[in-house]
Amino acid sequence: xxxxxxxxxxxxxxxxxxxxxxxxxxxxxxxxxxxxxxxxxxxxxxxxxxxxxxxxxxxxxxxxxxxxxxxxxxxxxxxxxxxxxxxxxxxxxxxxxxxxxxxxxxxxxxxxxxxxxxxxxxxxxxxxxxxxxxxxxxxxxxxxxxxxxxxxxxxxxxxxxxxxxxxxxxxxxxxxxxxxxxxxxxxxxxxxxxxxxxxxxxxxxxxxxxxxxxxxxxxxxxxxxxxxxxxxxxxxxxxxxxxxxxxxxxxxxxxxxxxxxxxxxxxxxxxxxxxxxxxxxxxxxxxxxxxxxxxxxxxxxxxxxxxxxxxxxxxxxxxxxxxxxxxxxxxxxxxxxxxxxxxxxxxxxxxxxxxxxxxxxxxxxxxxxxxxxxxxxxxxxxxxxxxxxxxxxxxxxxxxxxxxxxxxxxxxxxxxxxxxxxxxxxxxxxxxxxxxxxxxxxxxxxxxxxxxxxxxxxxxxxxxxxxxxxxxxxxxxxxxxxxxxxxxxxxxxxxxxxxxxxxxxxxxxxxxxxxxxxxxxxxxxxxxxxxxxxxxxxxxxxxxxxxxxxxxxxxxxxxxxxxxxxxxxxxxxxxxxxxxxxxxxxxxxxxxxxxxxxxxxxxxxxxxxxxxxxxxxxxxxxxxxxxxxxxxxxxxxxxxxxxxxxxxxxxxxxxxxxxxxxxx
Numbered sequence: 001x002x003x004x005x006x007x008x009x010x011x012x013x014x015x016x017x018x019x020x021x022x023x024x025x026x027x028x029x030x031x032x033x034x035x036x037x038x039x040x041x042x043x044x045x046x047x048x049x050x051x052x053x054x055x056x057x058x059x060x061x062x063x064x065x066x067x068x069x070x071x072x073x074x075x076x077x078x079x080x081x082x083x084x085x086x087x088x089x090x091x092x093x094x095x096x097x098x099x100x101x102x103x104x105x106x107x108x109x110x111x112x113x114x115x116x117x118x119x120x121x122x123x124x125x126x127x128x129x130x131x132x133x134x135x136x137x138x139x140x141x142x143x144x145x146x147x148x149x150x151x152x153x154x155x156x157x158x159x160x161x162x163x164x165x166x167x168x169x170x171x172x173x174x175x176x177x178x179x180x181x182x183x184x185x186x187x188x189x190x191x192x193x194x195x196x197x198x199x200x201x202x203x204x205x206x207x208x209x210x211x212x213x214x215x216x217x218x219x220x221x222x223x224x225x226x227x228x229x230x231x232x233x234x235x236x237x238x239x240x241x242x243x244x245x246x247x248x249x250x251x252x253x254x255x256x257x258x259x260x261x262x263x264x265x266x267x268x269x270x271x272x273x274x275x276x277x278x279x280x281x282x283x284x285x286x287x288x289x290x291x292x293x294x295x296x297x298x299x300x301x302x303x304x305x306x307x308x309x310x311x312x313x314x315x316x317x318x319x320x321x322x323x324x325x326x327x328x329x330x331x332x333x334x335x336x337x338x339x340x341x342x343x344x345x346x347x348x349x350x351x352x353x354x355x356x357x358x359x360x361x362x363x364x365x366x367x368x369x370x371x372x373x374x375x376x377x378x379x380x381x382x383x384x385x386x387x388x389x390x391x392x393x394x395x396x397x398x399x400x401x402x403x404x405x406x407x408x409x410x411x412x413x414x415x416x417x418x419x420x421x422x423x424x425x426x427x428x429x430x431x432x433x434x435x436x437x438x439x440x441x442x443x444x445x446x447x448x449x450x451x452x453x454x455x456x457x458x459x460x461x462x463x464x465x466x467x468x469x470x471x472x473x474x475x476x477x478x479x480x481x482x483x484x485x486x487x488x489x490x491x492x493x494x495x496x497x498x499x500x501x502x503x504x505x506x507x508x509x510x511x512x513x514x515x516x517x518x519x520x521x522x523x524x525x526x527x528x529x530x531x532x533x534x535x536x537x538x539x540x541x542x543x544x545x546x547x548x549x550x551x552x553x554x555x556x557x558x559x560x561x562x563x564x565x566x567x568x569x570x571x572x573x574x575x576x577x578x579x580x581x582x583x584x585x586x587x588x589x590x591x592x593x594x595x596x597x598x599x600x601x602x603x604x605x606x607x608x609x610x611x612x613x614x615x616x617x618x619x620x621x622x623x624x625x626x627x628x629x630x631x632x633x634x635x636x637x638x639x640x641x642x643x644x645x646x647x648x649x650x651x652x653x654x655x656x657x658x659x660x661x662x663x664x
Contacts, residue, residue: 008464009512091117143652150648173199200231249299277332281325282429304360318422350376418446464513478502494586506532552579567605595625
């Protein structure tokens with residue numbers, strides 16, 4: 001990972017690697033970071049694997065900007081390929097000890113240890129890690145504690161409630177990994193990967209509530225206690241890939257089996273004086289499994305042309321036992337609510353046949369084209385919910401033309417089909433609004449036609465990359481909240497569903513350069529600016545709005561200086577998002593804004609091969625602040641009668657890591 005951080009252009013590829021892959025199956029897409037030209041035969045492992053690779057085992061790092069037949073994934077612009085040496089030689093290990101603390105005085109210690117070696121033709125890497133923070137990139141991953149100042153308002157603007165909340169998360173995760181590679185004498189290669197990840201997460205928030213009447217006089221003082229315990233969450237995964245030379249081509253087979261067991265115990269109580277009442281309770285267990293087999297054969301058809309034919313089969317399941325409890329008679333004790341979909345089972349059987357063609361038309365022009373045919377069958381145990389069968393064609397064309405040795409133009413057109421998230425099929429518990437959110441088993445996958453024009457300039461002497469792209473995405477069956485039904489009482493019920501057509505248009509500029517032209521060859525800058533506009537029709541209001549989770553503007557800027565004479569490096573990264581995200585529901589309109597972020601590090605080589613490092617997060621004066629406002633309507637969002645409005649400002653903690661690394 002440290003090597004990639006020092007290479008201009010590679011850091012942005014690493015940052016874009018998803019920390020949590022929700023896509024089912026492998027598909028032709030994949031992370032743009034490969035090892036020996038191959039993707040990992042696993043999920044959620046690329047970043048942890050990079051942390052475990054010994055520098056002594058790396059032959060070189062390749063930045064590939066063209067279409068290559070030997071590459072195991074479809075390129076999205078730039079691919080980073082880490083080429084390992086043949087055999088890892090004598091045994092080598094590394095370790096890291098972390099002291100983690102924040103500005104609230106919380107202190108923890110964790111770390112990791114890795115070891116790699118060879119036994120004849122067998123290379124292996126094993127690692128054990130204990131991690132006490134949610135990784136960056138996950139929901140809530142940038143903080144461990146927070147304070148929130150929240151106000152409820154009457155429709156006339158008078159304060160209805162003053163709510164001061166404190167929140168803390170205890171995260172305890174162990175990660176055990178093993179990577180095996182066996183080199184057969186005839187050139188075949190077998191790799192096996194294993195992951196075992198148990199974790200225990202406990203979240204507690206305490207809210208002091210002061211309620212006022214319409215005249216502004218306090219009428220209630222209470223304390224709300226909410227606890228959510230997920231433990232032990234058990235995740236394990238085994239995967240492998242086998243490459244065999246057959247004729248003048250090669251057969252590549254990948255397989256994986258993974259399981260995630262997630263129990264959730266959630267409680268919410270409220271104390272008024274000495275009287276404690278239970279507001280609600282949620283006891284839920286989920287089991288997700290995935291089994292995938294993908295195999296393909298590629299060979300050179302003619303000079304300059306390579307064809308890959310293959311198929312993939314997958315089975316995914318979700319089993320959920322959902323037990324909600326509410327205080328319906330307001331006697332201070334909760335009762336279990338029985339719903340027809342409390343015990344839900346969802347299964348998908350999916351197949352895919354694909355053909356990928358790489359054609360070097362001239363020395364300056366290459367064309368990568370592919371056609372995927374996907375078919376799936378989704379079943380569930382819901383009453384009156386039919387089996388869903390889907391069939392899709394997914395064509396793709398990627399053309400690249402080298403204007404010069406340094407300049408390349410890329411034109412891409414493709415049709416994509418989203419993966420349905422099983423969590424949207426089943427009911428869930430909303431502790432904030434004290435209600436059950438309905439599931440929707442009748443979801444359809446989201447389809448999109450994407451067109452992209454890109455330009456890339458490679459600076460002389462490997463000093464960096466400049467990239468720019470413009471894109472347009474036409475979406476059908478867009479997935480968001482919609483009206484699933486209207487009760488006899490007239491109240492709307494919402495769920496996640498297909499709301500119709502949507503579109504996204506935008507442009508992105510990226511730069512990864514070294515400042516050698518300023519006499520600073522050891523100073524590197526990575527910058528990114530994304531500007532996009534999206535539009536969909538809100539199913540509740542009928543008005544146009546931006547798509548949920550699409551920011552109007554995103555900015556990333558990072559600087560790194562390697563002071564080689566002192567054996568020291570330091571750097572910082574700034575990120576910001578501009579615009580608002582609007583979420584509509586049956587009775588709620590929510591607007592969300594996020595503050596900017598700044599993080600920094602400094603590291604220094606010490607004695608006896610040791611390296612010390614300090615990382616700091618949340619350094620902006622706004623403390624990684626978030627803002628949200630909500631409007632709650634009396635009956636539904638369409639009638640326009642406001643029940644109350646809500647606003648909050650949330651301040652998250654600053655966090656620091658002091659690390660010591662070494663080798664053995």
